[in-house]
Amino acid sequence: IPLEGQGGSRTVLDYYYLLPDYLFYCESPVQATRGLRQRSIVRSNIRNGYMEAKSEGYPMYLALFNNRKTGLEIVAVSISCGQGCMCNRFDLLRRQGDAWREVTASIMPTAQEMNSAVPNRSGGSFSYELPEFGTAIRVLDYDTEEHLMDLQWDGARFVIRRRNL
Numbered sequence: 365i366p367l368e369g370q371g372g373s374r375t376v377l378d379y380y381y382l383l384p385d386y387l388f389y390c391e392s393p394v395q396a397t398r399g400l401r402q403r404s405i406v407r408s409n410i411r412n413g414y415m416e417a418k419s420e421g422y423p424m425y426l427a428l429f430n431n432r433k434t435g436l437e438i439v440a441v442s443i444s445c446g447q448g449c450m451c452n453r454f455d456l457l458r459r460q461g462d463a464w465r466e467v468t469a470s471i472m473p474t475a476q477e478m479n480s481a482v483p484n485r486s487g488g489s490f491s492y493e494l495p496e497f498g499t500a501i502r503v504l505d506y507d508t509e510e511h512l513m514d515l516q517w518d519g520a521r522f523v524i525r526r527r528n529l
Contacts, residue, residue, distance in 0.1 A: 374459075376413045376428040379439045380405075383457075384464055387441060388419050390451030414496040419443050422451060427494035427501075431519035438467065438517075440501065442492050447506070454492050456522075471521040478503060481524045482512050500525065 381401055388396035388404070404424075406416040413428030422445040429438040438456050445451045456468040479485050489506035492515075499517040504510060515522035 374437065375410050376415050376426055376439070377408060377410055379428065379459065380415055380417065380426055382459065383439075383441070387424070387443070387455075390420055390445075392420070409496055412496055414494065420451065425494045427496075429499060429517045433519070436520060438471065440494050442494050444491065472515065473522065473524050478513065478524060481526050485512070
């Protein structure tokens with residue numbers, strides 16, 4: 365797959381075309397061909413490393429996070445199909461050679477750390493809004509959609525940035 369970026373770096377679109385097929389289906393397996401992926405694109409802002417597409421009709425959001433010093437590039441993928449849907453997912457992936465590596469646990473705070481960062485919160489699910497501009501993921505309460513905190517990319521991992529309450 366040809367690279368879109370200059371100087372050999374990959375864009376969010378390049379990574380989109382390389383994503384594992386399983387991200388394009390939840391209930392019925394499909395072969396996520398280049399044509400299917402191309403038709404699934406809703407909107408892209410390549411310069412800012414952001415895309416919107418569809419996965420089985422559900423919104424799929426992608427954001428590219430990188431550190432030019434270390435060459436670390438992380439692709440965040442968020443698929444949201446509503447409360448109770450088993451197809452909801454949030455993954456942080458890193459491309460290594462010809463394979464993808466799931467790196468969420470190694471570069472993101474735990475649910476316990478995030479719950480502790482919010483006064484009077486004892487648990488519950490989170491949803492994530494990927495940034496089109498900037499490098500902070502908005503963390504929302506899954507049920508109420510209340511903005512709880514941001515996860516700021518520091519070039520190597522995401523750190524909690526508490527919301528001013």
